Amino acid sequence: MLSVNHLSIVYQTTQVLSEFDLSLATGDIFALTGDSGSGKSSALRFIAGLDEAQSGRVILDGKQLSNNGVHNIAPELREIGMVFQDYALFPHMNIKKNIAFGIHYLSNNKQKARIEELLLMIGLEGVEKKYPHQLSGGEQQRVALARALAPSPKLLLLDEPFSSLDKSLQEQLVLQVRDILKKTNVTSILVTHDKREATIFADKVGMIENKQLTIN
Amino acid sequence: MNIKTWAPSTLALALTVSSIGIAQAKSEDSVTVYSSRKEHLIKPLFVSFTKDTGIKVMYLTGKSGALIERLKLEGKNTKADMFMTVDAGNLWYAATQGLFQAVQTQTLESNIPSHLRDPKGLWTGLSVRARTIVYSTERVNPTDLSTYENLADSKWAGRLCLRTSKKIYTKSLVASMIYHHSKNRAGDIISGWVNNLAAIPNAKDSHIMNAIVSGQCDVGLVNTYYFARLIAQNPNVPLKLFWANQDTTGVHVNVSGAGVIKYAPNTKGAIKLLEWLSSAKAQAIYASLNKEYPANQNVASDEVVSSWGLFKQDKMNLAQTGILQADAVKLMQIKGYR
Amino acid sequence: MPIFVVALSWLFTERELWAHFSTVLLPNLISATMVLLIGVGLGVTLLGTLLAYLVVMVEFPGRRWLEWALFLPFAIPAYVLAFVYLGVFDYSGYVQVWMREVLGLPGFDIRTGPWAIILTFVLVFYPYVYMMVRASFKRQKINIIEAGQLLGASPLRVFFKISLPMARPAVAAGLLVTLMETLADFGVVSLFNFDTFTTAIYSAWGDFRSIEVAAQLASLLVLVAFFLIFFEKKARGQAKYYSNDVSNKKPYYVLGFVGWLISLFVFCVFMLSFAMPMLQLIIWGWASMGEEWSVKYVDLIISTSVLTTLAALITVSIATILALPSRCKRNSPWLKSLISMATLGYALPGSIMAVGLLYGINQVSAISVYFGGQSINHIIFGSIALLLFAYVSRFMAIGYSSIKASAEQIKPVFTQSARLLGASYLRLIWKIYLPMMMPGVLAGGLLVAVDVMKELPATYLLRPFGWDTLAVQVYELSAEGLFERAAIPALIMVLFGAVLMLIFQLLDQKSSKNL
Structure with a gap:
């Protein structure tokens, strides 16, 4: 389903990641951990097509998205969804419009049905008309998840999605999100610095140490 | 003026049309004046001129130096028939730049004393x-x-x-x-x-x-x-x-005055306006609007002005x-x- | 283009005139201009920042209405304000007559030395700094201030160590606009008979009929503007301040005596910069109402509004395109220099720019005629398009800086998430950038509109027949010494400007609620 090969990343002059290889099957939930500055977020952003790298190839569902550290296909055409640490919900749009952003090509009725389905899944029915700043952090992050899932991406990337939330909320949400991802059977990669969170969330956990990836 | 009343409703059109609009309004029965004499000092005269002759007057006020530059650049394509300004220095400069044509008519010669006119007739003083x-x-x-x-x-x-x-x-x-x-x-x-x-x-x-x-x-x-x-x-x-x-x-002393533009589209009208401005009727208005001394010696100064005596x-x-x-x-x- | 024409002038020199200018005029003019720039710069920075800080960070009696009242002076053209100040404060004005007759103090010429003209400029231009710094203070997260307070910092220390450094880009932007306006001014300096660089440009052109020397001097002015823009970029530094948090909670409550003192101070600024001049205009206007008011004002108001609206729309559209965040990380250096060029027009005196434009068009015509084509002079001269072009080049800087500020508030993460949701560049612009920039776009549009409405020199030279504006009417009457009558168009203009500023203020409030 997804294979990443020979990914090497250099920050300014220091090599942080060298010859990173990863392959995942459909529906896999993978977590990537490591200390800050270990290059785990950069690896994720390379897969998303947002940042370039020194070398590396990404093949998703048989399509070569990037090669030699350069992207062949722009982020908007990759069918990859992403959830960011600080939610990144568009502040000028209400929840409904935020979620609909990636599925504007559907008819109004289909959009509506999809949004209702997603809100039901994340347990936030009836918030369509609200604006992001009227929701709590945990609620916003669930909406961000719904928004990323709306276009049914082939791959979902989660970049420290739980780290700006309260401890008590975190654990609850980790499990809830895991359930949702399992239900939708979307291949996912979570980046987190919290090893416990990684083990609860993922089927497979990878750890970056000394520029190398080890998977246990 | 007529251009403007319809312009707001057709903003985009106005961009291109306003200059053409001027061209269309231009004809034998209108004279275009560039003036550095301010609007409130010339408008009453032009209104009176139109009443007397049926010739309309369009005018654009501006600073003397800027209007001269504009006239120079417009050259043969200018829409201006007459340039009106204050200070003989400005009139002289406009003349040296070749903006004026010589106009020597009997009316002007009898109305305005020669020391207030350009020797070649390029410009005529209208008030002192x-x-x-x-x-x-x-x-x-x-x-x-x-x-x-x-x-x-x-x-x-x-x-x-x-x-x-x-x-x-x-x-x-x-x-x-x-x-x-x-x-x-x-x-x-x-x-x-x-x-x-x-x-x-x-x-x-x-x-x-x-x-x-x-x-x-x-x-x-x-x-x-x-x-x-x-x-x-x-x-x-x-x-x-x-x-x-x-x-x-x-x-x-100094003058305010006017000259007929060399490439005036309506030279005849401009001369007519200039002669009219030198007439006793116009001179009385012209000088008294701003309490200046009339250039036409047959016209008496405003009452207040005369009270200061001759000099x-x-x-x-x-x-x-x-x-x-x-x-x-x-x-x-x-x-x-x- | 005007800048290009101005730069070309160096190909032709008039040695003798240059010698006269460089020995007799320039040494004094350069030092006088420097004094003016430094004085005005310090003044607007202090006053603008202080007022912005007070209304954002401190709760004091009357704060709510003073906060928007402080925008109003922006609606008064600088030359009108200078006019009123001279009338009121100079030797023969009410204030000094009263001081001499009642207090027995000796009279003095307020035009001696640079302080009165500096003060005048500060009172007209402080709203630029106030406006920008206020917006910046509002975006400072209150918890950063509170963190400072909890660490035991006094209010002064919080101001100098936290608030001010974070607002530095806004201070720099406001200062840049102010200094460029000061450089370009001709109206205020001629009323005070204070010679600046602009005076020399006018003298070269008006007295010595040398467009070349005038253009050469103007190009030096552009050089100074380049310099200022460079410094503004430096002052902005590398720091990026992304924050959409707007809090209406005030960190400091000052009631009681000190609170009233603050109110009194802010109120005095408002009185001096707006209420008092307005009152004088109303007194003058009242006396001449019967004589001056006529139907022609309908025409004046229509043409002013049409020109203002069109110029604001065009400027804002171009500025928005220039300010759009690029999809990738870097802007090309080519685009950056294009933008700097486009905003330079602000430092050129309006009539120099207008003449530069006429000459530029004339050159184009000459080339066209040379190749057997037709002269385009008669089509372009006196067309509204040329005038609009002049407005757009002159006021691009003001529209751009406002719009750019709002574009910088857009965090890269919004771009990234939109792209990962499949948005094309056009959709990104339409659905994400434009809506998020809208407050800045509207604010920029209103500021440009107010500036265009007040603009005189370019309008006076380039306007087509029948397109007299209120500013032209003010000039024509006051140039003939008819100040009472000039007060009527001035009042109408200030009224329009004030309404625009109020709309600006309302939009500002609305946007700060939404984000």
Whole structure:
């Protein structure tokens, strides 16, 4: 389903990641951990097509998205969804419009049905008309998840999605999100610095140490 | 004007059409005037002209220098038939730039004395303005006053108010000093004036008179029509005019006037307007609107203006103000006359 | 283009005139201009920042209405304000007459030395700094201030160590606009008879009929503007301040005596910069109402509104395109220099720019005629398009800086998430950038509109027949010394400007609620 090969990343002059290889099957939930500055977020952003790298190839569902550290296909055409640490919900749009952003090509009725389905899944029915700043952090992050899932991406990337939330909320949400991802059977990669969170969330956990990836 | 009333509804169209609109409105029965004489001083005349002749007048006001540049650049394609401005220096400059055509008609020759017209007929003076001494009746004995040159005498130290050297009236007056004396002598006079100043030269003639009234200074130089305006507002103002240089060169005068544009689309109409402006009827309005002296000698001055009495005018050829203007400015800049 | 024409002038020199200018005028003018720039710069920075800080960070009696009242002076053209100040405060004005007659103090010429003109400029231009710094203070997260307070910092220390450094880009932007306006001014300096660089440009052109020397001097002015823009970029530094948090909670409550003192101070600024001049205009206007008011004002108002609206729309559209965040990380250096060029027009005196434009068009015509084509002069001259072009080049800087500020608030993460949701560049612009920039776009549009409405020199030279504006009417009457009558168009203009500023203020409030 997804294979990443020979990914090497250099920050300014220091090599942080060298010859990173990863392959995942459909529906896999993978977590990537490591200390800050270990290059785990950069690896994720390379897969998303947002940042370039020194070398590396990404093949998703048989399509070569990037090669030699350069992207062949722009982020908007990759069918990859992403959830960011600080939610990144568009502040000028209400929840409904935020979620609909990636599925504007559907008819109004289909959009509506999809949004209702997603809100039901994340347990936030009836918030369509609200604006992001009227929701709590945990609620916003669930909406961000719904928004990323709306276009049914082939791959979902989660970049420290739980780290700006309260401890008590975190654990609850980790499990809830895991359930949702399992239900939708979307291949996912979570980046987190919290090893416990990684083990609860993922089927497979990878750890970056000394520029190398080890998977246990 | 007609263009504008429909423009708001068709904003985008206006972008391209406004210039064409002018071209269409242009015809035998309208004359286009570029004027540095302000709207409120010319509009009543044009209205009256249209009533008399049926010829419409379109006008665009602007600063003299800018309008001359615009006319030069428009060249043969100009829509202007007439250029109207104040100060002989400006008229002279427009003439040297080849903007005017010679117009010599009997009407003009009989209406306007020859020293107020360009020798070749390129421009015609339409009103006379005099710049002379104004003094405080409370603090100045008129017998102490005599000439412009005398104001450089140290007895006026700290008592003199002048208008800024950036104003054309000052430039022309200094040009006449250079003409009558020499650059050196004129330079000394300017230095004397600058030493006697009670305040930084004022931006407006009205400020000079206010300064004298309030006691900041005792004497100043102003164009007479500003004085007329002041006494119309406040008849008891403790100021009086003094006719300068009566025993020598005479009071410095200047003109406002107009010339017909060389490439005028409607030369005939422009000449008609110029002749009409020199007529007794127009001259009475023209001069009295701004309390100036009529150029047409058969027309009596406004009542207030006549009450100041007759005076001897400086007979210097007015083209000199133009020729010597750059020298005058340089001299004032060197002598620190702001 | 005007800048290009101005730069070309160096190909032709007039040695003798240059010698006169460089020995007699320039030494004094350069130092006078420097004094003016430094004085005005310090003044607007202090006053603008202080007022912004007070209304954002401190709660004091009357704060709510003073906060918007402080925008109003922006609606008064600088030359009108200078006019009123001279009338009121100079030797023969009410204030000094009263001081002499009642207090027995000696009179003095307020135009002596640079302080009065500096003060005038500060009072007209402080709203630029106030406006920008206020917006910046509002975006400072209150918790950063509170963190400072809890660490035991006094209010002064919080101001100098936290608030001010974070607002530095806004201070720099406001200062830049102010200094460029000051450089370009001709109206105020001629009323005070204070010689600056602009005076020399006018003298070269008006007295010595030398467009070349005038253009050469103007190009030096542009150089100074380049310099200022460079410094503004430096002052902005590398720091990026992304924050959409707007809090209406005030960190400091000052009631009681000190609170009233603050109110009094802010109120005095408002009185001096707006209420008092307005009152004088109303007194003058009242006296001349019967004489001056006529139907022609309908025409004046229509043409002013049409020109203002069109110029604001065009400027804002172009500025928005220039300010759009690029999809990738870097802007090309080519685009950056294009933008700097486009905003330079602000430092050129309006009539110099207008003449530069006429000459530029004339050159184009000459080339066209040379190749057997037709002269385009008669089509372009006196067309509204040329005038609009002049407005757009002159006021691009003001529209751009406002719009750019709002574009910088857009965090890269919004771009990234939109792209990962499949948004094309156009959709990104339409759905994300434009809506998020809208407050800045509207604010920029209103500021440009107010500036265009006040603009005189370019309008006076380039306007087509029948397109007299209110500013032209003010000039024509006041140039003839008819100040009472000039007060009527001035009042109408200030009224329109004030309404625009109020709309600006309302939009500002609305946007700060939404984000």
